[in-house]
Amino acid sequence: MMHSTTSSSHIKKPVKKLLAACFWLGIWYAAYLAVHQEILIPSPAAVLVRLGELCLQGDFWRTVGFSFLRIFCGLLAALLCGVALAALTFRFSLFYELFHPLLSVIKATPVASFIILALVWIKTPYLSTFTSFLMVLPMVWENVYTGIGQTDRQLLEMARVFRFGTGKTLLHIYFPSVLPYFLSACMTGMGLAWKAGIAAEVLGVPKLAIGTEIYQSKIYLETVDLFAWTVVVVIMSMLIEAVFQHAARRLNRRYLIPAAKGDA
Numbered sequence: 104m105m106h107s108t109t110s111s112s113h114i115k116k117p118v119k120k121l122l123a124a125c126f127w128l129g130i131w132y133a134a135y136l137a138v139h140q141e142i143l144i145p146s147p148a149a150v151l152v153r154l155g156e157l158c159l160q161g162d163f164w165r166t167v168g169f170s171f172l173r174i175f176c177g178l179l180a181a182l183l184c185g186v187a188l189a190a191l192t193f194r195f196s197l198f199y200e201l202f203h204p205l206l207s208v209i210k211a212t213p214v215a216s217f218i219i220l221a222l223v224w225i226k227t228p229y230l231s232t233f234t235s236f237l238m239v240l241p242m243v244w245e246n247v248y249t250g251i252g253q254t255d256r257q258l259l260e261m262a263r264v265f266r267f268g269t270g271k272t273l274l275h276i277y278f279p280s281v282l283p284y285f286l287s288a289c290m291t292g293m294g295l296a297w298k299a300g301i302a303a304e305v306l307g308v309p310k311l312a313i314g315t316e317i318y319q320s321k322i323y324l325e326t327v328d329l330f331a332w333t334v335v336v337v338i339m340s341m342l343i344e345a346v347f348q349h350a351a352r353r354l355n356r357r358y359l360i361p362a363a364k365g366d367a
Contacts, residue, residue: 178296
């Protein structure tokens with residue numbers, strides 16, 4: 104009985120998502136009919152046709168690929184530096200006092216301010232990488248720092264008694280404790296990095312960039328293209344999130360669930 108209930112819930116979830124998508128497409132189409140000027144709001148059909156045309160062009164895939172690569176490099180650098188900085192500031196209070204004010208300022212400052220300032224110092228092809236890195240770094244640091252602080256002290260004492268060593272302690276005690284906080288930072292950070300990176304491309308206008316295409320569409324009043332590239336941004340964001348969620352579930356099954364069973 105429970106198996107059938109679980110199966111039905113799995114069936115209902117995609118249907119609900121499809122119905123929600125159809126609802127908002129209906130709202131979009133109703134707005135198009137009300138305005139009836141494609142320069143203001145294009146029809147969903149026109150955007151879909153234009154998106155299909157773009158997909159047949161080689162420059163489209165190069166543009167998407169370069170944007171993704173730039174932003175992903177910034178995200179990856181923020182994850183690595185954030186974890187290292189969290190460990191360093193947790194271990195040494197002096198480093199915490201040095202870096203905490205800086206990271207707080209970065210976290211509180213609007214992304215547009217950093218992009219405009221960075222335009223003075225950084226070449227436009229690297230602007231989205233730098234912006235993504237800067238926006239995600241404080242979030243990763245804060246989450247990982249909190250995760251380290253929440254590590255069970257009794258487990259750490261046990262590790263010392265049984266002489267686990269640094270590597271074993273990190274793998275079996277700190278890693279399961281920090282992992283949920285790290286994954287939470289990744290989930291939020293990916294969306295933030297993607298949006299901040301695209302915004303940096305819009306202002307910096309580098310070659311072969313989604314943000315550049317959005318900017319040019321706006322300048323030349325090509326609203327259909329503007330909507331089509333915006334749809335690309337949304338689809339890419341959803342795909343990245345889906346891939347990460349799959350990877351997060353695998354990590355949870357491998358490191359957290361076995362540990363929970365062992366505790367039970």
